[in-house]
Amino acid sequence: MSHGCNSCCNGDHSHMDDSPEMGVEYSLYQRIDKENLTCLNERRDGSAKEIFKPWEERLNMDKIVESDVDEELLFNIPFTGNVKLKGIIIVAPDDDSHPMRMRLFKNQPNMSFDDVHAEAVQEYELHHDPTGLLEYPTKYDLLIHVLQKKRFFFSYIKYLGLGR
Numbered sequence: 001m002s003h004g005c006n007s008c009c010n011g012d013h014s015h016m017d018d019s020p021e022m023g024v025e026y027s028l029y030q031r032i033d034k035e036n037l038t039c040l041n042e043r044r045d046g047s048a049k050e051i052f053k054p055w056e057e058r059l060n061m062d063k064i065v066e067s068d069v070d071e072e073l074l075f076n077i078p079f080t081g082n083v084k085l086k087g088i089i090i091v092a093p094d095d096d097s098h099p100m101r102m103r104l105f106k107n108q109p110n111m112s113f114d115d116v117h118a119e120a121v122q123e124y125e126l127h128h129d130p131t132g133l134l135e136y137p138t139k140y141d142l143l144i145h146v147l148q149k150k151r152f153f154f155s156y157i158k159y160l161g162l163g164r
Contacts, residue, residue, distance in 0.1 A: 026055045026089060028162035033078040040074040040113060041067050048075060051160045058091050058132040058159035066097075074113060075160075087163035088124075091132040098128050102136070132159055 029052035039048030043066045050063035057063075067073050092098040103120035105111060124136050 026087075026161035026163050028079075028083055028085070029053060031079050031081060031083050032162075033080050036078045038076040039065060040076075041069060041072055043068040048073070052077075052162070053159065055132075055161060058089070058161065060159075071099075072113070074111065074116065076111060077162075083162075085138055085162055087135045087137045089129075089132050089135055089159070089161035089163070090126060091129060091159035091161075094128045094130040099126050102126055104138075132161065135163065 032052050034049045034052070037049050037052075042048050047063070047065045051065050053060070053063065065073065088102070090099065090102070102124045103116070104122045105118065106121050108115060108118070122139055126136075127134055
């Protein structure tokens with residue numbers, strides 16, 4: 001269950017508990033079309049596909065994505081069917097490599113870094129969360145069709161959970 005944030009930060013996220021139900025709520029990784037998932041600027045090709053994993057594996061450091069040339073990553077995440085994205089969880093080290101900001105876009109096929117200056121559907125200032133217990137809810141349930149994509153910016157991530 002989540003609870004609102006009060007004095008610890010600016011309230012743009014919720015704190016989650018570590019209950020088994022989180023594994024059910026954060027199971028959209030199973031609906032990602034990993035064959036067509038792409039990530040621009042990843043240091044190791046294909047590593048971005050590995051951070052979409054079960055909730056229970058979110059703290060596993062064996063599978064990470066890290067940026068190559070600079071601190072930005074651009075994810076293109078297609079789904080195998082219609083999904084409602086209700087929240088996002090990001091696990092990253094509690095150091096300077098932790099991403100600072102995330103922007104969501106939709107309906108931007110073949111988006112590149114030249115396109116990131118467009119208006120995002122939603123933007124977040126990220127807080128350090130090495131345990132994966134902070135949820136960034138979407139302002140509204142976003143209905144995403146198979147051909148629609150979400151894109152994110154990060155620098156170093158070991159888990160990216162998509163909640164339904």
